Amino acid sequence: MVATETLTEVTHPLVQHKLGLLRDVTTTTQMFRQLVNELTLLLTYEATKDLADEEVEIETPLERMTARRISGKKVAVCPILRAGIGMLDAVLSLVPGARVGFIGLFRDEETLEPVEYYVKLPEDLADRDVILLDPMLATGNSTAAAVETVKRAGATSVRLIALIAAPEGIERVHRDHPDVRIVVASVDRGLNEKGYILPGLGDAGDRLYGTK
Ligand code: URA
Numbered sequence: 001m002v003a004t005e006t007l008t009e010v011t012h013p014l015v016q017h018k019l020g021l022l023r024d025v026t027t028t029t030q031m032f033r034q035l036v037n038e039l040t041l042l043l044t045y046e047a048t049k050d051l052a053d054e055e056v057e058i059e060t061p062l063e064r065m066t067a068r069r070i071s072g073k074k075v076a077v078c079p080i081l082r083a084g085i086g087m088l089d090a091v092l093s094l095v096p097g098a099r100v101g102f103i104g105l106f107r108d109e110e111t112l113e114p115v116e117y118y119v120k121l122p123e124d125l126a127d128r129d130v131i132l133l134d135p136m137l138a139t140g141n142s143t144a145a146a147v148e149t150v151k152r153a154g155a156t157s158v159r160l161i162a163l164i165a166a167p168e169g170i171e172r173v174h175r176d177h178p179d180v181r182i183v184v185a186s187v188d189r190g191l192n193e194k195g196y197i198l199p200g201l202g203d204a205g206d207r208l209y210g211t212k
Contacts, residue, residue: 001046007170008046008183015042019163019185023201029210033086036135036163036208039185040090043161047131047183048095051075073157076101076128080146081118083205084133087161091131099128103149105142107195114142119149126154135204137165137184139195140172147177163204164188166197 002009021027022035052072057064077091078084078101092098104118122128130150137143137160147158159181160173168191173180188197196202206212 002187006174006178006181007187008181009187010043010046010183010185012042015039015185018042022163023199025202027207029207032207036086036204037090039163040087040133040161041094043163043183043185044091044094044131047159047161047181048075051129073127073129074098075131076122076125076150076155077131077133078103078121078146078150080105080132080134080142083135083208086204086208087133087135087163091133091161098131099124101125101130101150103132103146105145107139107142109194114145116145116149121150121153124154125150126156128155129157129159130155132158132160133162134160135163135208136197136200137162137169137173137182138191138197139166140169143169143173144176147173147180151177159183164197164200166191 001011018035018039051070053068054071055066056069058067075095075098077098079088081104099122101121105114105116108115132146134143150158162184164186165184166188188200190198192198
């Protein structure tokens with residue numbers, strides 16, 4: 001694991017093995033979706049490691065004991081459309097009580113700037129830990145805009161789970177939002193002239209949904 005206070009790159013062999021399969025151009029759409037799900041499960045484990053917990057008294061069939069239970073804020077998980085949807089089920093399977101918000105942003109292919117076209121968020125974001133989902137943190141413009149959107153709606157605790165990030169994207173998000181914790185499977189080399197991550201995996205949405 002390579003970690004700073006606000007960036008964690010998960011180097012676990014299972015994560016890296018699955019990421020290699022995910023990147024492979026011969027991986028089918030069905031397999032790609034499954035790998036995104038499995039990788040997100042593993043990254044969610046890391047991204048939620050600092051959720052507050054508390055001691056509770058329980059009774060096993062044999063005796064009383066003190067167990068630990070997650071306390072404090074509840075979770076809101078917010079996929080950034082459309083590729084972030086591919087990561088949603090994995091988070092919900094680990095945090096079934098989470099509320100779900102959706103943020104629709106597309107990237108203007110010429111300016112590379114984000115355009116917001118749909119936002120539907122839980123009302124009580126101020127009382128929740130927000131987990132944004134986007135498989136590819138590329139220029140960081142859309143992620144920074146999504147963070148802005150949830151903060152405007154009241155969020156004070158925001159983390160991002162991405163599968164692959166470019167250094168430029170991490171820097172861009174942390175320039176505006178140094179408090180946001182980012183968990184990724186890989187920090188890649190950089191971006192090409194079209195804003196795609198290198199070596200990356202291509203267009204995550206197209207590969208998830210078979211649209212190309
Ligand atoms: N979005 C993607 O799907 N892939 C990239 O490489 C960059 C942005």
